[in-house]
Amino acid sequence: MNRRCELPPELLEAFLDGDLSGRERRRVETHLSHCATCKAVVAEENRLRRDFSALPELPCPDAVTQRILAATSRAEAAESARDIRGARDGMRSPRAPAGRPESSGRHRGWLVSPWLAGPVAAALIAVLFGVGLLKNDTGPAEPDVAGTGVEHAAPATGDAEDPAGSDLPAHIVIGDGAGRSADAAADEAKLGLVVAGRIIAHTRGEALADAFGKKLTSVLQESLAIALDRQPGGRG
């Protein structure tokens, strides 16, 4: 529009925004039919919108997505480990399986990652159950724990030379405390691996599965270390 144009600038802007209706809109349209300057402004605006809409959407790198997952998982792993200790030491219930307690007032340290909520809860229950077995030292075969489809074998007593290490993946660290119940630790680790396998099977992609598997492994390592500490002659 130029300075000689009788159309108020705000009216033309409102027209460009599509905010006019009825009489005012017809007024602007009539004006545009004989005002080349304002007509050009409208054309420019339309061109500008096309230019913006034609800007390509840049794909977020996969590495960034993985870092997001890893960042959320790290915080949750720490929380999960604290939960294990708290639940065992204070005999309080594990947290809710999904999401953060709305009334917690905490803003950091989500308890369980979104993709890991249910499985980790199952794993925690399983681990706690396993710790109980270690405490009892001996006992009958345990029932299926947390729906994993796996029955706990009765932990053996004695001072075996770490038989657990023979059939566990290398990334599962059993610990180095003297006199610990290696068989029980192996049972627990095996159960954890089954749960981890289920998590991987239920995740949607390799990256997610990898992140979940690593997270659960981390949780199991922590819980195993705690369990070993509680054994007679353990580090604790």
Add this chain to the structure above:
Amino acid sequence: MDVATFEDILRGQRNRVFSYACYVLSDREDAEDVTQEAFVRLWERCPVAGGDGALAWLRRTVRNLCIDVQRRRGRWDRRQVDIDDASPLDLARRGRRADLDPELRLVRGERQRALLQALAELPEATSELLWLHYFEGLKYREIAEVVDGHPTTVKVQVHRARRELRKMLDERLPGHGPGARAATERGSEQEAGS
């Protein structure tokens, strides 16, 4: 916010968030950092369960993170100044910023490059409004939520900003402005044909 909601937002918005940050910051690495931090904060801190409220929270977070980056660069300027009034230092800073990241090589065509260049040279507060209005397609009310302003004020600011942008493009692109409509049409035809 439940698991499925966060997952949907992450999958649905990550490209949008990254694109916005990349365009606004003109730097791929900064955009990656902003994208990562925005989603982590969404998961850790967002008080809204989902829906438009969560998206608005995410947009505000992205916006604030971009401002943080720009402040670290020493470029954030809330003044609605005309570029002609900018100090030599401002112009020097904008000149560096206008050296667009190679990530933006995907942007093709003289018009789009001129558009990005003009946006990069505008004061951050001004270009931000234009990005939110045109690229994000937000209404004035939604922009006001993001920038924590009043919708009427935002509306006036957007109007002023787009007039300024049109003026800049008019100066840079022969035939873009109202005074050369015929030339613009010819230029568009040539560009479309190239």
